[in-house]
Structures are given as C-alpha cells and as structure tokens.
Amino acid sequence: MRLVAIATFAFTVAAAQADVIRSHFSPAAGTPERPAASVAWIVDGKTAFAQFGHKTLPDGPAPAADTVYEIGSITKTFTAALLADMILNKEITLEMAIGDLLPGAKDYPADVRRITVGKIATHSSGLPRLPANLFATVKDPANPYATYTPEHLDAFLRTFVLPAAPKPEYSNLGFGLLGYALATKAGKSYEQLITERVLAPLGMRDSGITLTGSQQSRLAPGHADGKAVANWDIPTLAGAGALRSTPADMAKYLSAVLDPPDSRIGRAIRMARDPRADFANGMRIGLAWIVAKSDGGKDLIWHNGGTGGYRSFIGIIPDSKVGLVVLTNANSNPDPIAMKALNAFVKR
Numbered sequence: 001m002r003l004v005a006i007a008t009f010a011f012t013v014a015a016a017q018a019d020v021i022r023s024h025f026s027p028a029a030g031t032p033e034r035p036a037a038s039v040a041w042i043v044d045g046k047t048a049f050a051q052f053g054h055k056t057l058p059d060g061p062a063p064a065a066d067t068v069y070e071i072g073s074i075t076k077t078f079t080a081a082l083l084a085d086m087i088l089n090k091e092i093t094l095e096m097a098i099g100d101l102l103p104g105a106k107d108y109p110a111d112v113r114r115i116t117v118g119k120i121a122t123h124s125s126g127l128p129r130l131p132a133n134l135f136a137t138v139k140d141p142a143n144p145y146a147t148y149t150p151e152h153l154d155a156f157l158r159t160f161v162l163p164a165a166p167k168p169e170y171s172n173l174g175f176g177l178l179g180y181a182l183a184t185k186a187g188k189s190y191e192q193l194i195t196e197r198v199l200a201p202l203g204m205r206d207s208g209i210t211l212t213g214s215q216q217s218r219l220a221p222g223h224a225d226g227k228a229v230a231n232w233d234i235p236t237l238a239g240a241g242a243l244r245s246t247p248a249d250m251a252k253y254l255s256a257v258l259d260p261p262d263s264r265i266g267r268a269i270r271m272a273r274d275p276r277a278d279f280a281n282g283m284r285i286g287l288a289w290i291v292a293k294s295d296g297g298k299d300l301i302w303h304n305g306g307t308g309g310y311r312s313f314i315g316i317i318p319d320s321k322v323g324l325v326v327l328t329n330a331n332s333n334p335d336p337i338a339m340k341a342l343n344a345f346v347k348r
Contacts, residue, residue, distance in 0.1 A: 017043055017345065021050045024341040025326075029053030032226030033332040036063040040251035042258055042323045043345055047251050055220040055329065056228065065248040066206065068219040069327040070231060071312045072241045072305025076175045077257075077272065079239040080121055080288035081198050082182055084268035092185065094118030101181040104154050111162040117181070119166075120174040121287040122277045126166030127174040131156040142308065146233040153180065153236055168279050172240040175288070179239015190238040201265040202256055207245035209238060218246075220329040222309015229309040241307060250314070250325045257301075258316045258323040273301050294320070295343040304335050313338040320346045 021039050029037040029052035036053040054060040055067065086092045092101075098120075099105040099113030106113075119125040131148075133156050139147045153176075183190040191209045199207050211219065221228045234242040245253075257273060260266035275284035275291040284291040286301070294300040294317050302315035313334050316323035322345040326338045 014046070014048065017041065017048065018050060020341055020344045024337045025050065025052050028334075028337055032057065032223070034328050034330045034334070035223050036067070036220050036329050037334065038063045038065070038067055038069070038247040038327045040247050040254060040325045041345070042251070042254055044321050045259070047255065049247055049251070057223075057226070063220055066218055066246050068211065068215045068244055068246055069312065069329060070222065070307045070310040071243050071245050071250070071327065072307045072310060073172070074303050074305040074312050074314055075239065075241045075243040076288040077303050077314070078194055078198050078243060079175055079179045079182070080272040080286070081265065081268050082194055083117060083121055083178065083287060084271040085197050085265060086182060086185075087271070088264055088268055092117065092182070094121070098177070098181060101185050105157070108157050109160065109162070112157055112160055115162070117178060120171070120178045122285050123170050123174060123279065124166060124168050124277060125171065125174050126162045126169075127171045127177070129169065129171055129173065131173050140230070142230040143232055145237060146235065148236050150180065150236050153177065168277075168285070170280075172237065176234070176237025176240035180236060182239070190242070194243070198265060201263065203252055204245065204249040207243060207249045209242045209244065211244060215244070222307065223330040224309050231309070232307040241305060245327075247325070247327055250327065254314060254316070254323045254325045257314070258318060258321070275299075294346060296346055300342070306331065306333070315339065315342050317342065317346060322346060
C-alpha cells in the first residue's frame with residue numbers, strides 16, 4: 001500500500017505542476033500575440049513538457065518537443081559558458097583585454113583596447129547596447145544584423161569613445177564582440193566553437209545556428225503583430241543572439257544550469273551563473289546570467305531572449321530545485337508569465 005501511496009502522491013504533484021503551467025500559458029497562446037508556446041520545467045530532478053497554440057495561425061500544427069525556435073539573447077549564456085570553459089582550460093582569463101585577442105585592435109583607442117572580457121561578460125564595459133553604425137549597414141529591415149560584417153565592427157571600435165565612468169548597461173554589441181573575440185582566439189567560427197565546447201558536451205545535438213533540412217521543416221515561423229516574419233541572421237555578432245534550439249534540447253540545458261554536472265562544461269556553467277557584480281534595479285549579474293530574488297527571497301537566476309519574431313525565457317531557483325524554460329514564436333514578452341509560474345512551483 002505504501003508504494004501505491006507514493007505513486008499516487010507523485011502523480012498528484014506532477015498533475016499540480018502541469019496545472020500551474022496550463023493555467024499560466026494556455027490562455028496566452030494560440031493568439032496573434034503568441035501563436036505557439038513550448039514550456040519545459042524541472043522540479044526535484046524531474047523534467048516535464050507542455051505545448052500550447054499553433055506554429056502558424058489560425059489552425060496550423062501544434063508545437064512539439066522538437067520544434068525549432070530562435071532563442072535570441074539566451075545565446076549570451078552559452079557564450080558565457082564558452083568563456084568560462086576557455087578560462088578553465090587556461091586559454092584566457094577574465095582580465096584579458098580585447099587588445100590581446102583581436103589582431104586589428106592595435107588601431108583602437110587605448111581605453112577600448114583595455115576593455116576586458118570580464119567587463120564585457122558582466123555588461124560593465126561601457127559598450128553601448130548596439131554599435132552606432134549598425135543601422136547604416138541594414139539592407140533588409142526584417143533581418144537587421146545579416147549584413148553587419150567584421151569590417152563594420154572593426155570600424156565602429158576604431159572610433160568609439162568609451163565613457164569616462166561606465167555604468168552597467170546591457171549590451172548586445174558587447175556579447176557579439178565577446179563571441180567574435182573568443183572565436184578569433186580559437187581560430188574557428190563562433191558556431192564551430194560553441195558546438196564543440198558547449199552544445200556537444202551537453203548533448204544538445206538539435207541546436208545551432210545553421211539549420212539542417214530537418215530543422216527547417218520543424219521550425220516554428222516567427223511572428224510579429226500577428227503576421228509571420230523573416231528569421232534573423234546574425235553572422236558577426238552571433239554570440240549575442242544567433243542560436244536556434246528546441247524544447248527538448250533546452251530542457252537538457254536547463255537541467256545543466258539547475259544542477260551543473262561534475263564535468264568541465266558543468267564547472268563552466270556554474271562559474272557563469274554565480275553572481276559577481278552589481279547590475280540594474282538592485283539585481284546582480286554573473287557571466288551573462290542575471291540574478292534577482294524569487295517571491296520567497298531566494299536567488300532566481302534568469303535570462304530572456306528576443307529576435308524579430310521570437311521571445312524566450314529561462315530561469316532557475318537553485319535552492320528550491322526548480323527551473324523553467326519558455327520558447328515562443330512571437331514578439332510578445334513571456335517573462336511576467338514565466339516568472340509567476342516559476343515562483344508558483346516553489347509555493348506549492
């Protein structure tokens with residue numbers, strides 16, 4: 001009878017968790033604001049999935065665990081894990097400067113050359129959110145980063161005037177530059193490097209930048225204002241937001257972030273997520289990862305992402321052994337819903 005009681009209790013707990021997700025996401029999916037939403041969550045080591053809405057409106061197929069989404073700026077946390085991995089492998093240090101990584105940096109202003117990777121990874125470098133010359137390079141407004149080249153990046157950095165007293169400022173440029181610098185250091189493309197050093201060790205074989213034929217067929221088209229929009233290509237600033245992934249693969253990542261494995265990539269993830277500096281609005285920041293407080297006052301470590309037609313969220317409360325990832329194919333922000341659902345797991 002005891003085994004039956006335990007099984008019944010486990011079923012009840014799992015059903016309660018699913019009810020939390022359903023109550024938060026079902027009303028908010030299948031609409032022009034959010035056609036599809038894929039959710040994966042972990043509570044006490046157990047992973048579950050839920051899918052809502054349609055990949056295309058009004059009545060296209062439902063998303064699945066292998067549906068492909070752009071994850072936007074959650075890519076920054078992968079770039080941070082790559083940085084930490086290279087630190088653990090003694091290829092680089094947080095104190096290493098851009099001037100030591102990029103051959104062309106000899107022509108940058110001295111204060112730009114001295115910007116360290118540690119400052120970039122904690123959004124405290126003084127670099128702006130976007131390079132000032134980005135929009136002058138845009139050929140297709142629906143795909144704004146596609147034609148921004150390394151030469152454009154170099155031209156911006158040659159003339160950039162660093163603020164005298166930089167304050168924390170979220171910077172897509174910074175993480176794009178970081179990914180580019182790490183790839184230059186390794187002599188590989190960012191996609192090759194992130195695949196070899198982060199995605200493959202985590203078993204994330206359905207994630208990357210360049211889509212295979214199978215992945216293209218499983219893509220949830222991005223939407224904005226109720227209409228399908230083009231996917232984004234981010235060749236030069238890839239480290240800021242170029243990755244695509246699936247709920248199944250992101251659940252693997254969520255598990256590794258929540259409970260880092262005893263491996264080099266696990267140690268790298270732990271290094272990246274640990275808070276090390278003050279950030280905005282009373283929050284702290286690790287390497288990319290933002291550290292806020294849960295409703296119960298515990299550390300809530302999170303990041304979000306967005307491209308032209310997608311929004312995403314990942315967050316964990318380590319002390320409570322809960323985590324949540326949300327992938328959507330519209331430009332409506334899921335963060336408030338995701339935060340409420342994540343906190344609700346703890347309250348139950």
